[in-house]
Amino acid sequence: MSAVIETRGLGRQYRRTWALRDCTLAIPEGRVVGLVGPNGAGKTTLLRLAAGLLAPTCGTISVLGEEPAAGPAQLARVGFVAQDTPVYARMPVSDHLRLGAWLNPAWDDEMARRRIGQLGLDQRQRAGSLSGGERAQLTLTLALAKRPELLILDEPVASLDPLARREFLRGLMEAVAEDGTSVVLSSHLVADLERVCDYLVVLVASRVRVAGEVSALLASHHRLSGPRRDPGALPAGQEVIEESHTDKQTILLVRTDEPIHDPSWTVRPVSMEDLVLAYMSRARDDRTRRLEVVS
Amino acid sequence: MIRLSMLQFRTQAATAAAALAVLAVILAASGPHLFGMYDSSGIATCQAHGDCAPLAISFVNKLAGFYAAFYFIGIGLLLLVPAVIGTFWGAPLITREFEASTFQLAWTQSVTRTRWLAAKLGLGALAAMATAGLFSLLLTWWSGPVDTAVPLEQGPNITIIRLGYALFPTRGITPIGYAAFAFVLGVTAGVLIRRTVPAMAVTLGSFAFVQIAWPIWIRPHLLPPAHAIMALTAANIPGLAAGPGGTTIVNPPILPGRAGDWVLSFQTIDPAGRPFNVNTVKACLGTNFQPCQNALGRLHLRDVIAYQPASRFWVLQWYETGIFLAAAVLLAGFCFWSIRSRRLSR
Numbered sequence: 001m002s003a004v005i006e007t008r009g010l011g012r013q014y015r016r017t018w019a020l021r022d023c024t025l026a027i028p029e030g031r032v033v034g035l036v037g038p039n040g041a042g043k044t045t046l047l048r049l050a051a052g053l054l055a056p057t058c059g060t061i062s063v064l065g066e067e068p069a070a071g072p073a074q075l076a077r078v079g080f081v082a083q084d085t086p087v088y089a090r091m092p093v094s095d096h097l098r099l100g101a102w103l104n105p106a107w108d109d110e111m112a113r114r115r116i117g118q119l120g121l122d123q124r125q126r127a128g129s130l131s132g133g134e135r136a137q138l139t140l141t142l143a144l145a146k147r148p149e150l151l152i153l154d155e156p157v158a159s160l161d162p163l164a165r166r167e168f169l170r171g172l173m174e175a176v177a178e179d180g181t182s183v184v185l186s187s188h189l190v191a192d193l194e195r196v197c198d199y200l201v202v203l204v205a206s207r208v209r210v211a212g213e214v215s216a217l218l219a220s221h222h223r224l225s226g227p228r229r230d231p232g233a234l235p236a237g238q239e240v241i242e243e244s245h246t247d248k249q250t251i252l253l254v255r256t257d258e259p260i261h262d263p264s265w266t267v268r269p270v271s272m273e274d275l276v277l278a279y280m281s282r283a284r285d286d287r288t289r290r291l292e293v294v295s
Numbered sequence: 296m297i298r299l300s301m302l303q304f305r306t307q308a309a310t311a312a313a314a315l316a317v318l319a320v321i322l323a324a325s326g327p328h329l330f331g332m333y334d335s336s337g338i339a340t341c342q343a344h345g346d347c348a349p350l351a352i353s354f355v356n357k358l359a360g361f362y363a364a365f366y367f368i369g370i371g372l373l374l375l376v377p378a379v380i381g382t383f384w385g386a387p388l389i390t391r392e393f394e395a396s397t398f399q400l401a402w403t404q405s406v407t408r409t410r411w412l413a414a415k416l417g418l419g420a421l422a423a424m425a426t427a428g429l430f431s432l433l434l435t436w437w438s439g440p441v442d443t444a445v446p447l448e449q450g451p452n453i454t455i456i457r458l459g460y461a462l463f464p465t466r467g468i469t470p471i472g473y474a475a476f477a478f479v480l481g482v483t484a485g486v487l488i489r490r491t492v493p494a495m496a497v498t499l500g501s502f503a504f505v506q507i508a509w510p511i512w513i514r515p516h517l518l519p520p521a522h523a524i525m526a527l528t529a530a531n532i533p534g535l536a537a538g539p540g541g542t543t544i545v546n547p548p549i550l551p552g553r554a555g556d557w558v559l560s561f562q563t564i565d566p567a568g569r570p571f572n573v574n575t576v577k578a579c580l581g582t583n584f585q586p587c588q589n590a591l592g593r594l595h596l597r598d599v600i601a602y603q604p605a606s607r608f609w610v611l612q613w614y615e616t617g618i619f620l621a622a623a624v625l626l627a628g629f630c631f632w633s634i635r636s637r638r639l640s641r
Contacts, residue, residue, distance in 0.1 A: 051399075051402075052402070053398075053399055053403070072405050075403065075404065075406065076405035086397045086399055088395070091302070099302075102298050104405045106405075142400070146405065
């Protein structure tokens with residue numbers, strides 16, 4: 001499995017603060033990858049580094065085997081939809097399509113016009129007067145018609161209403177399903193990603209907390225509930241991700257590839273949201289604990 | 296990328312074209328009458344046979360309200376054009392893309408940001424130079440008769456000479472150099488500050504500073520000045536002034552037949568070659584200058600004058616334009632370096 005994005009010790013500093021620090025990850029090819037994490041985890045910085053909008057302060061990043069934005073050829077292979085989907089407000093939709101055609105050698109004009117037509121956008125309308133959903137669709141069209149091998153979307157639906165969100169993601173899936181484009185999209189809302197992603201990366205404070213195929217992740221994580229007990233007594237191979245206790249009861253979220261035999265546990269499957277939240281809160285607890293040790 | 300830059304630059308180009316068209320109409324409509332007056336004044340042929348001053352004075356006096364006013368409006372316009380270009384074209388060129396985040400759209404097309412900047416900067420600089428060049432061409436042509444006549448008056452007011460503060464930067468090719476420099480200065484401010492309004496303010500302020508400081512400190516030294524020594528007679532002492540430090544000679548005599556020379560400095564010396572102080576002459580201690588002038592005329596004084604001859608006009612124009620273009624190129628180089636190596640964001 002080759003990686004579309006591979007980073008090693010990647011870091012980026014703004015003045016004094018680190019937006020991303022010591023990030024090592026590999027995002028596999030041919031997937032729709034959800035990059036999830038709380039606000040401030042470094043998602044936007046990571047994706048901007050991947051698009052070549054930023055240069056790393058330290059570490060390395062390679063995208064499709066090359067340095068990001070190394071040249072026109074590398075740029076042509078990567079599509080990017082920026083956060084808040086910026087467009088030229090005073091230019092009409094038609095000029096955006098011309099811009100795409102002028103600046104991209106592999107531009108698929110037929111596809112771009114078909115998509116704009118399907119969306120019911122008036123080509124003469126100024127981009128600044130489009131609704132948030134329409135603007136997002138326009139930038140997605142620009143990124144898709146460039147025929148990229150990798151499509152990067154930074155919180156593309158964060159500011160959209162639920163209906164526009166669904167339509168945007170549906171359009172994205174239809175477009176990339178045809179030619180197996182790799183997709184990386186970030187969100188701090190798991191619900192957005194649930195429907196579309198088949199691979200998940202949870203990023204908290206620059207660190208990858210868990211990464212893997214969604215189906216495999218869901219199959220290997222379980223919610224256990226039963227009489228109160230010490231989670232340290234679990235059999236080897238069962239890793240506790242999250243635990244909560246009442247006087248009488250213990251509820252655990254464990255990761256294991258083995259079946260669970262202990263009959264005193266009630267075993268239930270976990271949702272993607274549970275799983276992501278469990279990893280996020282564990283990361284937060286880790287940090288709190290580290291801070292306590294330091295102080 | 297050039298086509299996109301042209302698309303984005305449409306509004307500015309249309310504004311410049313409209314302004315030039317209006318100016319061209321005004322000048323074309325009024326030009327023939329102005330040139331007619333000049334031709335019938337006899338100034339064009341007077342230099343061959345003697346005294347031009349009366350002809351020049353009568354021509355200049357005949358310039359009624361509109362011509363005199365528009366002559367100065369033209370000078371004002373040409374002083375403003377480069378500043379306006381730098382402030383309104385240069386500064387927002389990049390900052391707009393940052394403020395609207397559209398740089399993220401532009402930089403992720405299949406074009407490197409070096410080419411992106413080259414197209415935007417190149418097209419903008421060419422448009423700036425063309426605009427300023429055409430403004431200068433039109434106004435230099437129209438103002439020609441007045442520019443020629445005013446120095447021939449040989450009065451004490453010789454600030455309106457082609458090498459002077461008002462005309463040198465508003466005639467010939469210098470506006471082209473200023474416009475290119477101001478435009479790139481604006482872009483540079485934008486790249487550094489990244490916000491439109493502060494970048495515009497910094498551009499306007501720093502360009503105005505250059506415009507004021509340059510003719511005072513730099514232009515006089517672009518070429519080593521020429522020197523002339525002239526004998527002072529009671530008749531040719533052109534100006535005396537009484538001040539707190541006593542009486543001083545404020546102007547050197549105009550070199551015969553060299554009305555357009557730009558005098559940088561002069562010193563009055565006595566027959567022994569020592570610097571001369573007017574206040575050592577008794578007749579000059581009062582405020583009545585006539586006896587003073589007569590007394591000075593008998594002392595065999597001389598003025599040592601450092602000046603740029605009028606004939607150096609084009610050499611100085613090329614020098615100055617070249618320097619401003621070179622400065623524009625240097626600033627552009629900085630912009631490229633900054634955009635490429637620092638990979639701006641936010």
